[in-house]
Each structure stands twice: as C-alpha cells, then as structure tokens.
Amino acid sequence: MSENQSRRDIYQEVTDKIITALEAGTPPWRRPWDAPSGPFNGATGHQYRGINTLMLGMNPMSYETGDPRWMSFKQAQEKGWHVIRGSKASTVVFFKKLEILDPDNDDDKKTVPVIRSYPVFHASQLDGIPAYVAPAIGDVPWQKPESAQVILTASGVPVREGGERAFYSPSTDHIQLPPTATFAGPEQWAQTALHELGHATGHPSRLNRDLRNRFGSNAYAMEELRAELASAFMGWELGISADIPQHASYIDSWLEVLKQDRRAIFSASADAQKIADWCLSHHPDYRAIHSADAPNDVVTPVTVTEPENHKADLVTVTDVTAQKSTPDIPAIEAKFGPMPDHIANRLKPLHQDKENAPAFTPEPERRGYGL
DSSP: OOHHHHTOOHHHHHHHHHHHHHHTTSOTTSGGGGSSSOOEETTTOOBOOTHHHHHHHTSHHHHHHOOOEEEOHHHHHHTTOEEOTTOOOEEEEEEEEEEEEETTEEEEEEEEEEEEEEEEEEGGGEESOOOOOOOOTTTOTTOSTTHHHHHHHHHTOOEEEOSSOOEEETTTTEEEEOOGGGBSSHHHHHHHHHHHHHHHTTSTTTTOOOOOOOTTSHHHHHHHHHHHHHHHHHHHHHTOOOOOOOOHHHHHHHHHHHHHOTTHHHHHHHHHHHHHHHHHTTSHHHHHHHTTSOGGGOOOOOOOOOOGGGGGGOOOTHHHHHSOSSOOHHHHHHHHOOOOHHHHTTBSOOOSOGGGSOOOOOOSOOSSEEO
16 A cells, blocks of 8 residues: 555545535535436446445436446456546545554454545446446336335334424334325425434334434434435435435534544444345345345345234325325415425425425424434
C-alpha cells in the first residue's frame, strides 16, 4: 500500500461527500433509486451492501446510465473487458479484521476491524462489456406493487389507520398510517409503510435498537437516518421509488450528526442494511432466492406467520384502488387536523392554493418515530 493511501481518511472522505450533498438540500440517496437495480458487481453478480450501496448509488454514472454494474480493474480484465483510457475509478470499502497485541496485556491479542478501500469502475467505463439488460419480472417476482403489503403483513407489526401523521410507536409497538384513501397511489402508501416498518425493527423482539430517544436529539436523528437509508435500500429491491420528502429540520439534524462524527454514516448504513435485510426476508420469493446466496449476501431466513390478532389492523395495497378516487379531504382534515407538507406531498391534492396549505411545524417532543 502506498504512503498516500495509508494516510487517507476514508471515513472523512465519504462523510464529506454526503455533507456536501445534504447542504445542497437533497439527500444523495434519493436520486439513485430510479435505476432498475441497486449497484452490484458485474463480474460476480453480488450486490454491494451498506455504505458501498450508498457510495456507488449516489454516483451519477449509476442513475444517469441506468446500468448498476461495477467491478475492479482485474475483474474486468478477467472477463476480457478493458477500462477506457483516462477513466477515473470510484471507491468502495471493506472491513478487515486484524489481530493486534492488547496494550493492556502483552500476552493477549484482540481483533479490531480495519477499513480498506479499493477502486472500481462503472460498466460505462469499459470497452467490450455487453449492454445491460434489466431482469424480467419473473426473475424478481417481489418487484410488484403489493410486495410492501406482503412484507408488512408477514412482519407481524400491527398497523392502524387514521390521523394525519405516519409514525411508529415503540410504547405500543404499532405503525400508524393516515387513511389509505388519502395516498396518491399504492407506491406512495408503500413508501410510507416501509419507512415506518424500518423503525419498527428496533423493537426488542426484532433487531433491538434503543428507541428511547427524545425528539430533536442526535440519537433521534440517527434513527431517522437509518430508516431513511433502509427504505432507500428496500426501494431498489422492490422497484419502489424512495422519494420520501423530509422536512428541512431532519436534514439539518443529519448534518449536525455527520459533522460531529465522521463514522456516523458508516454506522447508519450498516444498520440500514440490517433493517432492509430483516424486512425483505419476510417476502417469500425474495427469501427463497437470497437465502441460498453467497455469504456476503445472505439474508437470514425467518419463519413467516400471519398473526391472527393483527388481521383486522392491516390494509391491503389493492384496497387503495378500491377506495373512491377523490377522497373527502376536508372531512378528513376536520376530523384529524391539517396534514403537514411532508405527508401531503404523497397524498392526493389537498389544496388548490399551495401557498395557503398548512405548513409543517416540528413538535417539541414525539411519542414515536415517523414522518
């Protein structure tokens, strides 16, 4: 390894890129998911995960070309493809465990994770590589509008409908969603439901994260960041856009966290991957294929059962189209109060005069996690 590379602060490099994008007003992980798939290695077929998904996904080559393939120089050569002269490599990372002497006890060793980076090239930078052909729906049967409902039902998390805000309540372990008829369509409903399911994975019976965080705290911001990234990771797997509008206060809180801790985005991405894996593993078609993948891509199989006591709480995506096409928004607002902008953006038009639409005002404290 060169002296130059050994002095690189990879954590800071990646964090600075995320901060720059956030300061421009748009979380960088939103645009990439218009691509037909998340980034994967074009030589091995393995998907990139965690922070690498984020780093390659936010690269313009991923979403401008619609081609999600990346690989190393050596892998391209082994396939008979050649990197175009002058092409600039992009960076991915991996963690390697090293044994070192314990400074507190010379006779003992301890294992520490060490981050390493290596360069990869996009398919558009290679000569001779075949054109990318997106998988047919038969190859990815989970990419259907109803897949979010399948996952939500199999998860066993109770879902209640009503009110003007979407959130997950740790104290009652339930997801609350606005009336189904108020969403613009199945995709908007799915975006919201999956985001809240991401929070629900923090329950002690699931992935067991500490959700006892006060609204406005750094810990609260980190949990929102995990759910945001997880819904993006799930979005490209399910063929669902991850365009979930967030209030500017969320972006400000993420910036504060990232500027204080250059490793925060790495931690959030790793947690988000665990969240996405847990949620996706509840889709039987996805689980059947990915449970047999290579070790780096394994999704732990789970036993899927539909709790009898939750059936009445669940709303099917097909019900969205069965509802009347023009919901009685004034009646809903009269009952539940005005809808904040970040929910209204995903619902059917509420106001002819956008300037007079109710603005979102963050609450001083919340009893749950939500949008």
